[in-house]
Amino acid sequence: MSFNSAGFIVFLSVVFAVYWALPERYRCPLLLAASYFFYMNWDARYALLLLFITVSTFLLALMTEKSEGKKKKAYLAAAVLICLSILFVFKYYDFFIGSFIRAAGRMGIVLRPAALELLLPVGISFYTFQSLGYVIDVYRGGLKAERSFIVYAAFVSFFPQLVAGPIERAENLLPQFRSEHRFDYDRTAYGLKLMTWGFFKKLIIADYVAIFSDRVFDKLHSYRGFALVLAAFFFTVQIYCDFSAYSDIAKGTAKLFGFELMDNFRSPYFSKSISEFWKRWHISLSTWFRDYVYIPLGGNRAGKLRSSLNLMVTFVLSGLWHGANWTFVIWGAVHGAARAAESRIRFMKSDAKNLLSAAVSRVIVFLFVMFAWVWFRSQSVDDALFFFRHMFDGISSPVWYLITGCSRRSSIGIGIRKAELIRLIISIALLSAYDFASLKTDVIDWIGRRPFAVRHAVYLLLIITVLMFRPISEVEFVYFRF
């Protein structure tokens, strides 16, 4: 049951109505039951995996809290081992074993393939990291271990953010399951508006630009020149709209039940540096890696070289978190290298004060991020290399380079019709305006302060646009694969 399915709207309406009709003490169990129902819609068997991780981390956190010294460390190690082993078996085993067999083959050693070919459980990377973060926080003493299994299980499986984040911190979300929730019209209305904006980004922008980016990336070797650059641009828009839409819908859904989830995106494509980009992109994951990997490695306190190395390790692991493929590792490494270089080289720092230099910095960062996404989206390292080798084919005639890249008549063109181009320009312009304004103000709140007729006309227009122009068939969220 995906957020963009009719089933979810029915499910959400029912859970919402029952939730507020029930006395407070039954609401947490209701959310737990609803979350497992939601998860079991994908594959009921994997609910056992979710339950296993929940039980293990719940018990180990309690034991960690009660223990001291080596025992305490041992319990933490057990939690880390359980979470990462499960993640490894389901997500990385085939990748590592395949890479090992290929490497052995290059040295003349023939090994038989032993891939498990397991179906990747939806959201596994998210809920294992959320559980692991909780146990580490308890180990560090910054958080008391949760005594109620129901509360803890609801925290791990909370359906708005279960399958694609944000990866919540226990200190933020856990207490909310304990506190009393009163229905608040303004918060609920805000949640609905945020969800509507999320649906707009997903259904009107992400799913639409995906048609063009998929067309090229799925048959990369058939394309040359500007069509490749355009595909990279479309994917840049797609991944942001798709993922931030999920976060907006998750945040909005949580608000309907009186919960506040953390921000996961803050206009990342308006960043003036790579470090700023990572403060604005997938914030819940980047702060997770900062707090549980980068800082424990020594952060930036252990000398320049070590600090750069720490950055590289953190970013490579973050890349690997996204998927079991060398392309993700390289994507992480590219960002890690840029981030490390940026912290050393003065002119790359985000101190652009005047408008022009700020704009130039934003364009440079956007282009860097856009071309880095090529690694992320390509199906193999060879594909990505092909992209970079051929992205400027035909550039000697710049006008033709641009025309053939877009054209439907050219066999290497991405094939955009004029009407489609207009639609894309309008929707991306709207998104840019929203994000730019979001740098300084809460746009939803700002619209909410307009006169009654104006604001409701805006809401209706947005809903009608979503209903009329959404794709006829359901398109899965990109981050479900991770």
Place this chain on the structure above:
Amino acid sequence: MKKLAVRIIAYFLILAVLDLCFCAAVDPYNVMHTRNIRDNGVEPNKNYVKMSYILDNPDRFDSFIFGSSKVGMIHVEKIDYERCYNMTYSMGLPKEHLDNIRTLISAGIVPERIYIGVDVLSYTTSPDSHQESGLRASYEYLKSNIPAFLKLYFDPAMVTDAIFSEIIWNKPDPGFADRFYRYGWNEDYGRKTFYDFDNAEPTFPNTEIYIDETIDDIRKIAGLCRENGVELIVFTHPMYTVTYQAALECGYLEFLEKLAAVTPYYNFSGHNEFNDDRSNFLDVNHFTAEAGDVLINCMCYGQRYDDLYEKGFGMYVTEENAGDLIRILKANPLP
């Protein structure tokens, strides 16, 4: 909570009214324009529109041809001794024909003659799969299932998609409605195609086989016709070589054999000069209107094409001589 409920209901009502007006006005599949069908570039739900039209005009025709888009090539006006209407629609199936005939008879429309065209498509498609399609959902299904009707035809995204993919590019054919209501066929004579026969593949879905279910539906149609004194004429379509080849791999001979056990039929399939000749086909699935005339000549005027008849083309197959047809078809294998 009350304020929220009021606002949600208000939004819902406004959106519902706008949706109803928008979808009913555009109506890409013409299901709400059965009396004044428009050529908007989108193929209408012909089963729904034609059934509504026939029920509105019970005395206009005395015989009907049922079948998939392939029978849409048969010019019914060539049959000069009856007022025949071509009920062709996309991927028409015997189960749906059975439902249509039942509906007509229960509405007092008892035709003198019913023709039904069948082939491999008839038993490799589940009628249930048509329920999700605005183009193919049957008249009876839509009449008995209002939520399905609303879901299929009041989805604004479907309507918008139809507008931008077809309707705004369409140049309406002024004779479309007249032809539709007068005859019901799809294709006129002399249509030129630039179809690439060399690289074409058959397009029928052959993952699932429903021979027994289909034969049972045809048996019921035969019984219904017998009970009501309706003459039933079943025939198999001419099939282009690659489609026939694929049909053989999907139990086509078994289907023919079982078909003969429930009703006699005219056979026009098999490997022969007619079905090898690309000029008789618009593509690997559809024969031409000219080829449709050959079928009428055989079935309605008793004409026999001797060279082709030897290979089973135009043969009237009964339970008794079904074995002969199978032997003939096996004796004329594909190259």
